[in-house]
Every structure is written in C-alpha cells, then in structure tokens.
Amino acid sequence: MILIEKTGLVQGTLIQRYKRFLADVRLEDGSVATAHTTNTGSMKTCWESGDRVLLEPASNPARKLKYTWLAVERAGAWVGVETGMPNRVVAQAARQDALPGLPGLREVRTEVKYGAESSRIDVLALDGEGRTVFIEVKNATLKDGAWGLFPDAVTERGTKHLRELQAMVREGHRSAIAFFVHRTDVDRFDAAREIDPAYGAELDRAAETGVSVLPLAVRLVTRPQAGGLWSLSWELPGLLPWVRRG
Known part of the structure; x- marks a missing residue:
C-alpha cells in the first residue's frame, strides 16, 4: 500500500x-x-x-x-534522506490502519505535548480498547552489513524519549518506539550499541518495561514519469526482526 x-x-x-x-x-x-x-x-x-x-x-x-x-x-x-518523511508516513499508516505491529488505531494526532520531561510525542492515538497509544518515531539510516541501526551519533534526547515512553506504560497507557528503517538494503535491526551504549541499554529496558519496539521495514519505490521526471513512494510492508548484535 x-x-x-x-x-x-x-x-x-x-x-x-x-x-x-x-x-x-x-x-x-x-x-x-x-x-x-x-x-x-x-x-x-x-x-x-x-x-x-x-x-x-x-x-x-x-x-x-x-x-x-x-x-x-x-x-x-x-x-x-528527507527527515520529515518518517513521521508523515507513520501517521498516515496509523490513520489507514496499516501500521505494522499496531493495528486498529483511531483518533490519530501528531506532535502532542506529554511527559514530565517536556517532550512532544510524534503520534498519539487510541487503540481498539480505548487506551492511549504513544508512538515515538526515529529515522534509522545507518547500515552495518545486514543491520539497520539507530542512532548514528550519541543521542541523549533519544534516551530521554525512551524514559518517557516507559513512564507512560507505568501509568497504564501503551507506548511504542517505531524505528523507520529508511533504506531497502538491510534485513534486520538493532540499536547502534557501539556508538551509544546508553541508548542500547535504555532500549532493552524499555522493551522489558512493555514498550513495543517496532523496526519498520520501509519500501521506497521509484517510477519513471513523462518528461524525464520520477515519482517516489513510501510503503510499510511489515517489521524487520530485532536481532541484538554482540
């Protein structure tokens, strides 16, 4: 789609x-x-x-x-490489009930303030049971072998987001970290633990706390158009396996 x-x-x-x-x-x-x-x-x-x-x-x-x-x-x-696209695609997928790993979302909103550390959640929705779902989107473009990785530099801000997602789970909500693996030449995902060990450790804690980790497989499709121009489309066919390295 x-x-x-x-x-x-x-x-x-x-x-x-x-x-x-x-x-x-x-x-x-x-x-x-x-x-x-x-x-x-x-x-x-x-x-x-x-x-x-x-x-x-x-x-x-x-x-x-x-x-x-x-x-x-x-x-x-x-x-x-366009960093505004991941949030737009994920929000659109949520609106069309086409977000891998999180079916049945409704009342989708974007850029909503939340948490004790003054953040904005990328996508906020309700699930089929009426629970609030907090979705943080990360653009993952780093590659090493078959792995798509995040982050490509130390990210204290990203680690903060993981803490806030865990806090939402403790309050009884649902939370997810959606890694938008923005390339078509990898077949698995993990945190870039060598680059930011603190982020990798926090991601593991988040998963144990109940935050859903969603490495989104992104399909980029190009098509020629008249006059030598091109089109480019974004699809989300499924999830990549989260395979911890090392």
Whole structure:
C-alpha cells in the first residue's frame, strides 16, 4: 500500500554533501544545483559522491535553494534522506490502519505535548480498547552489513524519549518506539550499541518495561514519469526482526 507519493522529481548525480544543509548535484542536463538537505546528522553509510539522487523541486519559486534532496541510490538500493518523511508516513499508516505491529488505531494526532520531561510525542492515538497509544518515531539510516541501526551519533534526547515512553506504560497507557528503517538494503535491526551504549541499554529496558519496539521495514519505490521526471513512494510492508548484535 502506497502511503505517501512524491511526483515530478528530478534525477541527478551527487557531487558532495557539506555544511550539514547542502548538497551539490549534477543534473541530467549537465548543470550543477545546490539542494537543501533536511538531514543535519552525520548521514554515515548513506551516500558517496557519484550516487544517483532524487530531488524535489521547490514549490515556492522565490526559495533560494530550488531543490530538496529526498533519496539516494546505494548499490542498487534506495535510502531516504528527507527527515520529515518518517513521521508523515507513520501517521498516515496509523490513520489507514496499516501500521505494522499496531493495528486498529483511531483518533490519530501528531506532535502532542506529554511527559514530565517536556517532550512532544510524534503520534498519539487510541487503540481498539480505548487506551492511549504513544508512538515515538526515529529515522534509522545507518547500515552495518545486514543491520539497520539507530542512532548514528550519541543521542541523549533519544534516551530521554525512551524514559518517557516507559513512564507512560507505568501509568497504564501503551507506548511504542517505531524505528523507520529508511533504506531497502538491510534485513534486520538493532540499536547502534557501539556508538551509544546508553541508548542500547535504555532500549532493552524499555522493551522489558512493555514498550513495543517496532523496526519498520520501509519500501521506497521509484517510477519513471513523462518528461524525464520520477515519482517516489513510501510503503510499510511489515517489521524487520530485532536481532541484538554482540
């Protein structure tokens, strides 16, 4: 099931990504465009110069950067690099009762304040029994072998979110951490324990407390369109196995 689709995309070849927000791309006509990059993290294992990329033209003609970088092809597999997409796709899946691991959700809302540590939950819903369900979404793009991993850098904020999800379980609610594994070249998931041991340990505690750990398998599908343009769609066909490394 297609949850979100972008059309009218432009293909190019990545030259470099720099200054966190910028990527230079050679377009098919030979010109070079600087695209906006929403992912300000390390983007380890996500790109190399020469990779094929898909860019979304800006809807505002007055915008300084005319394109936003959405995805990159790595050795025949696609990696999503637009960080706003995971929350949108998960929320849409919840609204359509198509979120793997959490069927039967209703009254879906997004960006709702909650918890004792002043956070906002990415997706809030009710389940079939009327219980409140708190869903935190994490964009997981790091790869090591067959594993998709999170995080790609130490994340105290992410560890805080796990603590708050556990607090919601203790109050009698349901909680889930949805790892949006935003690439199609992995077949299992774990925390990046070598990068952030504290996060890995907190994830284990969260699971023991009753927080649902949902490593979402993400399918990125590209299709050619008229005029040399492309479409890109996001699907959630199921869950990846959570296989602890080491």
